[in-house]
Amino acid sequence: MDRRRFIQALGTGTGIVAFSQAHKDEAKAFAEGQSAINPSDLTWGKAPCRYCGTGCGVEAGVKDGKVMAVRGDTASPVNKGLLCVKGYHLPAMLYGKDRLTHPMKRGADGKSWEKISWDDALDLIASKYQEALKESGPESVAIYGSGQWTIFDGYAALKWFKGGMRSNNIEPNARLCMASAVMGFVTQFQSDEPMGCYEDFEEGDDFIMWGNNMAEMHPVLFSRILESKRKKPNVRIIDLATRRTATTDYADMYVEFRPGSDLAIANGILHLLIESGKLDNAFIKENIVFKRGIEDLEEIGFGCYGDQAEHYTFQDKTRDSSIDEFKKLVSEYTPAHVSKISGVPEAQLRSLAEMYGDQSRGTISLWCMGVNQHTRGTWMNNLITNLHLVTGKISRPGSNPFSLTGQPSACGTVREVGTLANRLPADMVVTKKEHRDIAEKIWGVPEGTIPAKPGYHATDMFRAFMRGDVKVMWVQTTNPWVTMPNLHRIDRKPGDGRFLIVSDIYPTPTTEAADLVLPAAAWIEREGAFGNSERRTQHFDKLVEPPGEAKEDAWQIIEVAKRMGMGHLFPWPEDAWHKPMFEEYRSFGLGHGKDLASYDQLRKTRGMVWPVVDGKETLYRYAAGYDPYVKKSKGVHFYKAKGYGEKAAVWFRPYHPPAEEPDADYPFWLCTGRVLEHWHTGSLTRRVKQLHQAVPKAYVELNRADATKLSVKSGDRVKLVSRRGSMEMDVKVDGRGKPPVGSVFVPFFDEHYLINELTLDAMCNISKQPDYKKCAVRVERV
Amino acid sequence: MIAPAGVRALAVVSLLAISALAGCGRGDDAKKDGARGDARTVAKTSARERAERRGYDGAPPVIPHQNFGVECMSCHNDRGMQVEGVGFAPPMPHAVTAGLSDIARCRQCHVFRETDEIFVASDFRGLAQDLRRGRRLNDMTPPVIPHPVFMRENCYACHAGPAAREEIRCSHPERARCQQCHVEENATDLFTP
Incomplete structure (x- = not known):
C-alpha cells in the first residue's frame, strides 16, 4: 500500500x-x-425470456400471485445464468397500470369504447368471420400473428385457418423479420433453420457479422463470444456494417459498406476463394449442386412500384447450373469492381476471403435484420451460406452459417409450426398435394380442405385489408400499426366496413385502429412453449393468473372456432388441452428430421434442440457423429434436400441495387432498427421504468460532419422527409451508433415517432420481407 | 473465493482508517457531514435510495451517476477508487463470473437514467431487499449468505471498503476466504415436475 x-x-x-x-x-x-x-420465500419456476430469439433461461420468483423477481437460470445452456437489462426487468413488463383487462368494443360513434363480455365478443367475431366467408369467400378473412405466439397459439391459429376456415390468409410479423432466412435455408437445404447451435460461440475462431449489431440485439450471445475471446485471444470479431455500433467497439476489423452492396461483397469473396484455389473440391463434389434463378432486375422489381405496389407475387424459377458456370458468373466480381460498388477497400475484401478460406480456423457467419430486411434478402442468405458450402465449413462445431432471430418463437412457432401463408408444419407447403394430404389426414378434415394457393403475404395482406379485399382481420401479439413499412398506406379509421380484432396486453396504435380489443394473457400468465434460434424448444408452465378477464391467445382462437362449428378441430378437454395439442403437432415432424422432444420431456428440461431422437438432442444437424439421421461415419449428409439428390444447393445470385437510393432531393440513407433497452415497438419495455428512463424517446443519429454542415448538435430538432412522410425529432451525434456521412439511423420503438411513415414498402423478391434498412430521406433544420 | 491482494489490502486499510479516526474524536464531525447530506457522495446513499436504483432485490442497479464518458472499469477497478467530487466507486462484485470478463459490456445490464419521467405508471412491486441478518443456526454460528453468490463472487465489493453500507459491513475482512464459514442459502427448488 x-x-x-x-x-x-x-x-x-x-x-x-x-x-x-x-x-x-x-x-x-x-x-x-x-x-x-x-x-x-418466493416460489421459483423456469421460463424462457419473453423477448428476443436468444431464448435465455430465467427463473421467475412468485409470491401472492405476482412475479416479484427474476434471475438468470444458471442451469440453462443458453445463457448460463446471465441476462441482459431487458431480461432482468421482465417482471415489471406485466404490471403496467394500463393492462387491458376486459374485452372492449368500439362504440357507435366510432371513437369511444364499451366493455363487453367474453361471450358477446366471441360471438361477434364468429359472426363477422361467418358473414365474410359467406359473402366473399375464404380469401376475405385473415389472421395476423407473430413470433411471440407460443407454439400452442400458432398451432391453434394454423389449424383453424387452414383446416377449418379453408383459408391460407394466416401470416406472422415474422414475415417482416425472418422470412428471408427461411427462404435462404429452404432454397439451399429444402429444410428451414440453421445446422449449428450456440456451442459454436465457444468452438469458432472467426465471427463474421453481416449487418448485425449483436452487442445490442443479442447481448447475451455476444457476451459468450467475448468470453470466448478472453479465453482464446486469437478469436476475431469482424463487423461488416453500414454504421458503427456497440458491436464495432469490440471488432478486430470493421468493414463499412454502402447499403445493399453486401451482395457484391459476398460475390467478391466467392470470386477470391475461387481465384486463390481455396474451394474444398472434394466436399463440393460429394455434397453440392449448383442452381440459378431469375436474375433480371426489370422482371423481378421491388414489390413497391407499378402494379407490384398492390400485389407482389413474383415467383423465382429454378434452373440447373454447374460449377464451371458458377465460377464464370462470379468472376465478374473482381476486387476492383466490388470495391467500386461497395466502397470497401480491396485489402479488406482479400482479408475476408482469407478468413473464409483458412481451413485451420473455424468460421461462424452471423446475421439478422441487416441481411433479412433486404430487397434481395433471400439472395443474401444464399450468398453467405454459399461461402460456407464451397469451403466445406458447415455442419461442424465452430464452422457454420448462423442466422439469429429476433422473437422468442420466430423459429418455434412461425418457422416450425408454419404460420405463414404458404406453409404447413415440419417444412411442408400448401402448394404440394402430398403435403396437404398429410396435414388433412392428421387433422381429420376432408381431402381438399386446405387450398393449394398461398394466401397473402404480410405486406399484401394489409394492402388487401385497405382495399377491402380482406374484410375481417384478427391481429394477435403484435403491433403492425407501428411496424408495417410505409405506414400511411394503412391509415385506418374504424367504420370503413371492415372489421379489425386486436388481442394485446396494452393499448397500442394497433388497438387504436381496432373495432374490437381483447385482453391477452402474457408470458407466464399462461402455459406456453417457444423455440429459439438454435432449434431449442422450451416449455413453460403457467406461474401466475392473468389480470382481470385476460385470456391466452390460443383459448381465444379455440372459442371462436367452436362458435363457428369448427370445435371438432380442438377435441381436447377444456382444462387439459395443451399436452394433446402439442403431441398432435409433434406427430408432423417425427421421423422427418424435425422431431421435437415429447411434451413430458420438455417440461422437465431447460429445452431440447431438435431433432430429438430417442430422447437425445442434436447439436449439429447434417453432421456425422451428431445427427442420428446421418448414417455416414464422417462428413455431412444434407438428407432433407430430396429434390437436390440429398445435396445442398449453391446459388448464383448477382448484385442488384436497392429499391431507392439517395439523390439530390433526398440525399441521405435512412436505416431503422432497435436499441438494447427496448424490444420491438416498446409496448412492453416502455412500461418498465428502468428501460424507459434509459431510452425515453426515439432520436435520429447523425454523423458529426453532417451535423456540422446543418449547424445542429445533439438535442436540436431536425425534420426528416421521405417521399412518403416526414417527422420532426431530436438529433443525436456520437451516440451509441455512428452512421457514416450521408446516412441517418432512427430506432422504431417509439409510438410517438412512427418512423415507418417514412420507410418504403419494397421487399425481397422471394421471401416478401420488407426492407427497413434502406430508403432515401432529406434532413432539414427546424 | 480468494480475494485479490489489492482488495484485501483495501479492506484492511479502511478498517485502520476507521479506528484511527474514531480514536481522534472525528466521530462528531462525521455525523455533521452526514446531516449536511452531500448528495454527490455515493457512500452516503441510504438503503432506500439504493433500493430505488433496482427493479427488485437482485436486479442490476441503474447507474447512479452521470455518464463521464470513460470506461466503467477505469474507476470500478479491482480495488475500487475514490473519485473526486463523486464518492467511492466500489469494485465490481462479479469480476470472475463466466461471461463477464474484463471486456464484457457493463451497459448490457446497467443503464443510465436519462429522465425521471415514466411512460405509464406501474403496479409492479419488486422483491425488497431483506436487511435482516442472514439466518444462523444459533448465536455462535456464522450466518448463511441470504442471496445467490452467482455474479456476486467478490464479497468485498459490497461488504467491505469505503462504500460498504453499515448493515452489511463485514467485521472481519482480513479473513479472506469468506465461503469457508459462510455458505449460500440454497432453498430454491424449482417447482417443475
Whole structure:
C-alpha cells in the first residue's frame, strides 16, 4: 500500500459517514418498513425470456400471485445464468397500470369504447368471420400473428385457418423479420433453420457479422463470444456494417459498406476463394449442386412500384447450373469492381476471403435484420451460406452459417409450426398435394380442405385489408400499426366496413385502429412453449393468473372456432388441452428430421434442440457423429434436400441495387432498427421504468460532419422527409451508433415517432420481407 | 473465493482508517457531514435510495451517476477508487463470473437514467431487499449468505471498503476466504415436475 492510497483511504470521509447514527436509524426504519421477504420465500419456476430469439433461461420468483423477481437460470445452456437489462426487468413488463383487462368494443360513434363480455365478443367475431366467408369467400378473412405466439397459439391459429376456415390468409410479423432466412435455408437445404447451435460461440475462431449489431440485439450471445475471446485471444470479431455500433467497439476489423452492396461483397469473396484455389473440391463434389434463378432486375422489381405496389407475387424459377458456370458468373466480381460498388477497400475484401478460406480456423457467419430486411434478402442468405458450402465449413462445431432471430418463437412457432401463408408444419407447403394430404389426414378434415394457393403475404395482406379485399382481420401479439413499412398506406379509421380484432396486453396504435380489443394473457400468465434460434424448444408452465378477464391467445382462437362449428378441430378437454395439442403437432415432424422432444420431456428440461431422437438432442444437424439421421461415419449428409439428390444447393445470385437510393432531393440513407433497452415497438419495455428512463424517446443519429454542415448538435430538432412522410425529432451525434456521412439511423420503438411513415414498402423478391434498412430521406433544420 | 491482494489490502486499510479516526474524536464531525447530506457522495446513499436504483432485490442497479464518458472499469477497478467530487466507486462484485470478463459490456445490464419521467405508471412491486441478518443456526454460528453468490463472487465489493453500507459491513475482512464459514442459502427448488 503506497502512502498516497493510504491517505486517500483516510480521507474517505464518505465511508465514515455511513456509520453515523442518522444513517443507522434510516436503515433500520427502511428495513422495518419492508415486508422482509427472502428470495427463498418466493416460489421459483423456469421460463424462457419473453423477448428476443436468444431464448435465455430465467427463473421467475412468485409470491401472492405476482412475479416479484427474476434471475438468470444458471442451469440453462443458453445463457448460463446471465441476462441482459431487458431480461432482468421482465417482471415489471406485466404490471403496467394500463393492462387491458376486459374485452372492449368500439362504440357507435366510432371513437369511444364499451366493455363487453367474453361471450358477446366471441360471438361477434364468429359472426363477422361467418358473414365474410359467406359473402366473399375464404380469401376475405385473415389472421395476423407473430413470433411471440407460443407454439400452442400458432398451432391453434394454423389449424383453424387452414383446416377449418379453408383459408391460407394466416401470416406472422415474422414475415417482416425472418422470412428471408427461411427462404435462404429452404432454397439451399429444402429444410428451414440453421445446422449449428450456440456451442459454436465457444468452438469458432472467426465471427463474421453481416449487418448485425449483436452487442445490442443479442447481448447475451455476444457476451459468450467475448468470453470466448478472453479465453482464446486469437478469436476475431469482424463487423461488416453500414454504421458503427456497440458491436464495432469490440471488432478486430470493421468493414463499412454502402447499403445493399453486401451482395457484391459476398460475390467478391466467392470470386477470391475461387481465384486463390481455396474451394474444398472434394466436399463440393460429394455434397453440392449448383442452381440459378431469375436474375433480371426489370422482371423481378421491388414489390413497391407499378402494379407490384398492390400485389407482389413474383415467383423465382429454378434452373440447373454447374460449377464451371458458377465460377464464370462470379468472376465478374473482381476486387476492383466490388470495391467500386461497395466502397470497401480491396485489402479488406482479400482479408475476408482469407478468413473464409483458412481451413485451420473455424468460421461462424452471423446475421439478422441487416441481411433479412433486404430487397434481395433471400439472395443474401444464399450468398453467405454459399461461402460456407464451397469451403466445406458447415455442419461442424465452430464452422457454420448462423442466422439469429429476433422473437422468442420466430423459429418455434412461425418457422416450425408454419404460420405463414404458404406453409404447413415440419417444412411442408400448401402448394404440394402430398403435403396437404398429410396435414388433412392428421387433422381429420376432408381431402381438399386446405387450398393449394398461398394466401397473402404480410405486406399484401394489409394492402388487401385497405382495399377491402380482406374484410375481417384478427391481429394477435403484435403491433403492425407501428411496424408495417410505409405506414400511411394503412391509415385506418374504424367504420370503413371492415372489421379489425386486436388481442394485446396494452393499448397500442394497433388497438387504436381496432373495432374490437381483447385482453391477452402474457408470458407466464399462461402455459406456453417457444423455440429459439438454435432449434431449442422450451416449455413453460403457467406461474401466475392473468389480470382481470385476460385470456391466452390460443383459448381465444379455440372459442371462436367452436362458435363457428369448427370445435371438432380442438377435441381436447377444456382444462387439459395443451399436452394433446402439442403431441398432435409433434406427430408432423417425427421421423422427418424435425422431431421435437415429447411434451413430458420438455417440461422437465431447460429445452431440447431438435431433432430429438430417442430422447437425445442434436447439436449439429447434417453432421456425422451428431445427427442420428446421418448414417455416414464422417462428413455431412444434407438428407432433407430430396429434390437436390440429398445435396445442398449453391446459388448464383448477382448484385442488384436497392429499391431507392439517395439523390439530390433526398440525399441521405435512412436505416431503422432497435436499441438494447427496448424490444420491438416498446409496448412492453416502455412500461418498465428502468428501460424507459434509459431510452425515453426515439432520436435520429447523425454523423458529426453532417451535423456540422446543418449547424445542429445533439438535442436540436431536425425534420426528416421521405417521399412518403416526414417527422420532426431530436438529433443525436456520437451516440451509441455512428452512421457514416450521408446516412441517418432512427430506432422504431417509439409510438410517438412512427418512423415507418417514412420507410418504403419494397421487399425481397422471394421471401416478401420488407426492407427497413434502406430508403432515401432529406434532413432539414427546424 | 480468494480475494485479490489489492482488495484485501483495501479492506484492511479502511478498517485502520476507521479506528484511527474514531480514536481522534472525528466521530462528531462525521455525523455533521452526514446531516449536511452531500448528495454527490455515493457512500452516503441510504438503503432506500439504493433500493430505488433496482427493479427488485437482485436486479442490476441503474447507474447512479452521470455518464463521464470513460470506461466503467477505469474507476470500478479491482480495488475500487475514490473519485473526486463523486464518492467511492466500489469494485465490481462479479469480476470472475463466466461471461463477464474484463471486456464484457457493463451497459448490457446497467443503464443510465436519462429522465425521471415514466411512460405509464406501474403496479409492479419488486422483491425488497431483506436487511435482516442472514439466518444462523444459533448465536455462535456464522450466518448463511441470504442471496445467490452467482455474479456476486467478490464479497468485498459490497461488504467491505469505503462504500460498504453499515448493515452489511463485514467485521472481519482480513479473513479472506469468506465461503469457508459462510455458505449460500440454497432453498430454491424449482417447482417443475
